Amino acid sequence: MLTRVLLIAWLLLLSACETLRAEVAFDWALVGNVGNQADDTGRGAVDYVYQISKFELTNAQFVQFLNAVDPAGTNSLDLYPFEMSSDANSGLTLDNLAPAGTKYQVKPGRDIYPVFGLTYLDAVRFVNWLENGQGEGSTENGTYVVNNGTISARNPHATFFIPNADEWYKAAYHQNDGVTGNYWEYPTSTDQVPFSDQPPGNDAPTPTNAANFMRDDGVANGYNDGLAVTGNLNFDSLQNYLTPVGAYSLAISPYGTFDQGGNVWELTDPDVGHQGGDPRGGDWFNEYKFLAASHVYDINDNAFYVGLRVASVPEPNTGALVMIAALTQLIMRRRRW
Structure with missing residues (x-):
């Protein structure tokens, strides 16, 4: 017996x-403190345990998705952002002469850079694919149901999902000090304005508070000299201004995430919470105010470089x-x- x-x-x-078991795997940060209080604006309260990816979705991960759901490279679901492919920051290419299942490719050296150019529908289909076990899994149902241009609310029993505004906000700003309503202003575990510097931020006075965004203090001191990657304000259309995910290895949120401020904007789920569906966190071209908890997204923010950070329930095993x-x-x- x-x-x-x-x-x-x-x-x-x-x-x-x-x-x-999956071709696309994630390194998760566990977000606990169930029932934490919201901040003064009403954001950040979450009454359940969840996981959020420590890193933004990468080119390599997204290419695996593209080749799995569209091995012929027809782009019938408009998942491949053609308008972004000519951007020097983009790490994706489409080779129609390549064998089926390999037509979508990552540019050399861009595997762990964040993918961008994603719409909310792209993110929904990616998460559905994860929910359905990857491989030949459906993109049209699972966590969300896509039907004639409409998208359902999140399945409450789903394993993988797009973090809603409160889930994203808590992971970025809550101080991870119990069920309090204590929040940092920036996702680098501080109320001090971050420094713009090349990763990992060794030229900044505080490498634990460095990020990929634009800040110019008017002093040639090796940091806050403009765009983080180049250290100046001159835009070069041939330059890649993105940084590998987690490159600011000392700048970590209280729950252990990287790059929730700067690099690329990150989509949120509109099913619950405040500002749902709007991207958060700013990008490499934005000033520090866009990285702050107090920033309220506005359509005029022109969030062009939009990526994704996936969330999930704790592992069933x-x-x-x-x-x-x-x-x-x-x-x-x-x-x-």
């Missing part, structure tokens, strides 16, 4: 683990292990009885 029950339990565990341990303990107790 014991052997049979344990075998069933282990099969359940293997089944749970199987759902986690954790629960399976707990179940097995509890079940084994119960059986052993009964045998002793």
Whole structure:
């Protein structure tokens, strides 16, 4: 009897683990402090545990998605941002002569740079694909249902999702100090304005507070000299101004995320919360105010470089292990009885 029950339990565990096997994987930051208070504006309260990717979605991850759902390279769902492909910051190319399943490619050296040019519908389809196990999984249902141009609210039982405004905000600004309503002004765990500097920020007075955005203090001191990557205000259309995800390795949010301020804007889910659906966090071309918790997105912000940060529920195999341990303990107790 014991052997049979344990075998069933282990099969359940293997089944749970199987759902986690994926070509596209994420490094998660766990966001706890269930029931934390909102800030003074009413943002940031979340009454459940969730995970959010430590890093922005990369070119390599998005290309794997494109080749899986569109191996012929027809772009019938308009997932490939053609208008962005000529941008020097873009890391994507489409080679129609390449074999099926490899037509979408990453430019050399751009694997871990953030993808941009995403619409909310693009993000929905990517998350649906994750929810359906990747591979040949559907892009039209799962976490959201896409039907004749409309998008449903998030499935409350989904594993993968676009973070809503409160989930994104909490991960970026909440001080991770229990269920308080304490928030930092910037997603680098500080109220001090970040420094614009090349990664990892060693030229800045405080490398733990550096990011990829525009700031010019008018002093040639090696930081705050304009655009972070070049250290000046001169725009070069042939220059890549993005930085690899996590390149500011010392500048971390209280929950362990990177780049929630600067680099590329990040989409949020409009199903719940404030400013839902609007991008947050600013980008490489924006000033520091766009990185701040107090900034309220406006359509005039011209969020052109828009990417994504995926969220999820905690991994199911954790629960399976707990179940097995509890079940084994119960059986052993009964045998002793």
